[in-house]
Amino acid sequence: MTHSVVVFAFDGVRLMDVSAPLEVFTTAGGGYTVCVCTPDGRDVTTSAGLRIGADVAAAEVRRADTLVVPGAADVDGFLRTVGTVGQVAALAAVSGRVAAVCTGAFALADAGLLNGRRATTHWEHADALARRYPDVAVTPDAIYVQDGPVFTSAGVTAGIDVCLALVEQDRGAEEARRVARDLVVFLQRPGGQSQFSAASRTPPTRHPLVRPLLDAVVADPAADHSLRAMARRAGVSTRHLTRLFREQTGTSPAGFVEGVRLEAARILLEAGAGVTRAAARSGIGSDESLRRAFARHFGVTPSAYAARFRGTAVGEGGYASTLTSSSVITPSTMRNERNWKGPASSLSAVETRT
Template identity: 70%
Template sequence: MHDRLGERRPHRVIVFAFDGVRLMDVAAPLEVFATASGGARAYTVEVCTPDGRDVTTSTGLRISADLPSARVDHAGTLVVPGPADLGALEERPALVDQVRLLAGRAQRVAAVCTGAFALAAAGLLRGRRATTHWEHAADLARRHPDTTVTPDAIFVQDGPILTSAGVTAGIDVCLALVEQDQGPEAARRVARDLVVFLQRPGGQSQFSVASRTSATAHPILRPLLDAIAADPAADHSPRALARNAGVSPRHLSRLFREQADTTPAAYVETMRLEAARIMLERGESVTATARRSGLGSDETLRRVFARHLSTTPSAYAARFRTTGTAHAGV
C-alpha cells in the first residue's frame, strides 16, 4: 500500500475489543505490532470497539477505544481476541456480525485464543484448518464440524486466516505476521525487545511432554517415567522397560494406557523429542542431539521433528542461534 508520493504507508492493524475480552489477548498483539513499528511507523495500531466506547476486560481493566467498528473502512490486519466467557458470543450475536463485517474489510485476520469461535461463527473458518486454546478445542470442533481443528498447535495459518492457542500464543502468531511483513530479523528484534522466544513454530505442541502426561504415583509406572526422563538415550524398548519393572510387556502396555494415556514407545519418543529440543536450543549440533537424545540418527531426528513439530531440527535450532536465546536465557 503506497501513498501518492510513492512512499510506503504504514500497515494498519485493527484490534477488535469488547466487554469481557481477555486483557492479554488484546495487550499482546498491541505490544508486538507497536514494538515492530518503532520509529519507522511500519504499523499503525488501533483499537476498535462495537460502539466506539471504552470496554471493560475480563480482569476489570478498561481499554480505551480509538474508533467504533463502523468507521473501520479497511485494515491490513484484523486481530480478534477471545472472550473469557464463550457464552458472550451466543448472548451477543451482534459481536459476530461485526467480526464478519470487519473481516470483509481486512487483508488478513488473526484470532487469539477463543477468538477462533468468533471467526467460526462468522463463517470465516468454513473449510479451513484452525486451532484454539486446548481446553476449548473439542468444543470448537463439535460446534463447527466444517472446520478442521488442530487441538495442540500453537497457531495455524490457512490462507489469510490465522488462529492461535491461549494467551501467550497471541505473541507467537503476531511475531509470525511481523516476520511475513518485514522478515526474520525484524521478528527477532521484537522478540529480543519483549524478552520472549522468537515465535515458536506453529505446529509445536501447546505443552511440554511432562505437562501433557497425567501425573501418576503408580508404584510400577512412576519409577519408569522418572528413569526415561533422567536418561532418554538409554535402552527403553518396551521389552527392556517391562524387564526393569518386573512385568510382562502386555501388562506394561496396559499400565501406560491406563495411567498415561499413551503407549510405552510413544512416550519414550516424545521424551526423546523434548530432550532433543532442549539440546538444540542450547546450541548442540543436529548429529550430537540425535545421538544424545536417544533418537540415534539425523534422519530419525528429522522424521520425529516433522511428525510432531512440522519443522526440521536445523530450522528449529536456527531460531535460537540467530536470536541468541540459547545464551541470553530468553
Template identity: 70%
Template sequence: MQRQVIVFAFDGVRLMDVAAPLEVFATAARDTGAYTVRVCTPGGRDVITSTGLRIVADLSAEQAEREQRLDDGAVRTAGAGRSDVTLIVPGPADLDTFRKEPALVDQVARLAAGAQRVAAVCTGAFALAAAGLLRGRRATTHWEHAAELAHRHPDVRVTPDAIHVQDGKVLTSAGVTAGIDVCLAMVEQDHGPEAARRVARDLVVFLQRPGGQSQFSAASRTIATAHPVVRPLLDAIAADPASDHSPQALAGQAGVSARHLSRLFREETGSTPAAYVETMRLEAARMLLERGESVTSAARRSGLGSDETLRRTFARHLGTTPSAYAARFRSTRPVVPHVPTIDSGAPL
C-alpha cells in the same frame, strides 16, 4: 497502501492479547508510516479486560463495518483503491465466552467479511471457528486448549504445537505472547523481513522464536483412567520413568499379552505403550533440566539413556535442544553476554 489494523476487544478479553498486536503494529507504524491501528468494541463502549483494566474504544464495531461497506462501495463506483484491513481477534480468559455471548461471534463474522486478512490471538481462534472462518483450514491456539478446539470444531485441522499458523487469509496463534509472533509475521509479509526485524529489536523479542509451543506447556497431566490393567502401569511409569518399561516388561507386569496391552493403551490413553513411556521420560527430563541437572544426568535419570537420545527426543517433540531448553527455563536470571560495555565518559 495504507493498511488498517482493527483489534476487536470485548469484556473479559485478555489484556496481553490486545496489547501485543497494538504494540507491534504501532511500532511498525512509526517505522513505516503504513498502518493505522484502532480498537473497536461492541457499541463503541469501554470494555473491561480479564485483568480489570478498562479499554476505551477508538470506534464501535458497527462503525468499523460501515467504513468497510463504504470502502467497498467506493471501489465499485469510482474504482478507488481499497484500504487493506486486518482484523485481529484476541482471546478471552474464559474459554466459554463465545458460547455464552454468540453476538460476539456474529460481530466477528461481520467484521471479517470486510477484512482482507483475519488473525486470532490465543483463544480468539474459538471465535473464528464458531464464525466458520476456520472451516477446512489449519489453525492453532493455546496448547492447553488445542484439543478442545479440535473437539468443538472437527472441521478445523488443529496444529497444536505451532506458534502461529497461516492458511489463506486467516492466521491463528498460540497463547498470549504468541500474538507478538503472528503480528511480526504479518509485518514481514507487508514490508519485508528487515522491517519486521526492526520491530522485533525495538520490542526485544525473537523475530522467530525457536521451537514450538510444547516447550512452554506444563508437564503432561496423568491420564484420567481407572482401568484395572492400565492405571497401575501408568502410575508405575510416572513413579520411576527410568525403569524397564518396554512393552514386553509392561505386559508381563500386567499379566496380559503385549498385543492386548497395546490395544488397551490405545483405548485408554490414545497412545502406544512405547510412545507413552517416551512422553513421560521427556517430561521427567524437562523437570530435571529445570532443576539444574546436567544434560547427561537428565538423560540417565529420566530413562532416555544417552545425551544423543535426549537431544533427538527434544528435537522431535519440542523443536529445541536440551541445552537451549535448560538455559531458557532454568532461571529467570538474565544471561549476560560477553560484549563490551558502554563507557559513560566516552564521547557519543
C-alpha cells in the same frame, strides 16, 4: 500507503491478546494506523480488570486491511454474548485479512471463517476447538497457522509471533527483525507449543492392569519399562498389553514411557541439571538420545531449552544469571551448538498456506 489495523476488544478480553498486537504494529510505526474497536464504542474491561479505551464502535468500521480478534478468558461466555460473533463476521467481511490470538480462534470458527481451513489455538483449548468445529483442521502444536488470508495463533504471547509475521508480509523481513529486536523477542521462535504445555500427563484410566503400570512409570521413569518388562509385571502378553494401552491411553506403552521421561528430563533441566544428568535420571539414557528426543518433540536442543526455561536465579551484582541479552537463543546459535543435527527451528511451529 497506510495499512489500517483494527483490534476488536470486548469485556473479558485477555489483556495481552490486545496489547501484544498493538505493540507490534505501533513499533513498526510509519505505514500502520492502529485503532481499537469495541462492540458499542464504549470502553471495555479486560479479564485482568484494566479498562481499555475505544476508538470506534464495531458498526462504524467501514474498511480494515487487518482485523485482529483477541481471545476471551471465558470462551463460552463470549460466544453466548448476543451479537459479538456476528460483529466479528461483519468486521471480517470488510477486512483484507483476519488474525486471531489465542482463543480468538473460537470466534472465527463460530462465525464460519475457519470452515475448511487449518487453524490453531492455545494448546489447552485445541481439543475443544476440534470437537466443537469438526470442519476446522486444528493443528495443536503450531505457534501460528496461516491459511489464505486467515491467521490463527497460540496463547497470549503468540499474538506477537503472528503479528510479526504480518509485518514481515507487509514490510519485509528486515523491518520485522527490527521490531523483534526492539521488543526483545524471537522473530520466529524455535519449536512448537509442546515445549510449553504439560504434554505427558497421566491418562485418567482406572483399568486394573494398566493403572499400576502408569503409576510405576511416573514414580520412577528411569526404571526398566520395556514392553516385555511391563507385560511380565501385568501378567499378560506384549500384544495384549499393547492393545490395552491403545484402548486406555490412546498411545503405545513405548510412547507413554517416552512422554513421561521427556517430562522428567524437562523438569530436571528447568531445575538446573545438566544434559548428561537429565538424560540419565529421566531414563532416556545418553546425551545424544535426549537431544534427538527433544529435536523430535520440541524442535530445540536440551541446552537451548534449559537456557530459555531454567529459573532466573539472581547472581552476583543483582543480575539474572541464566539468560542475558547477549545469550538469547536464535536458530543460528542452535545450529552451531555442538552435536546439534536437527533443524534450525521446528517446522511444526509455523504452518502457512496461501
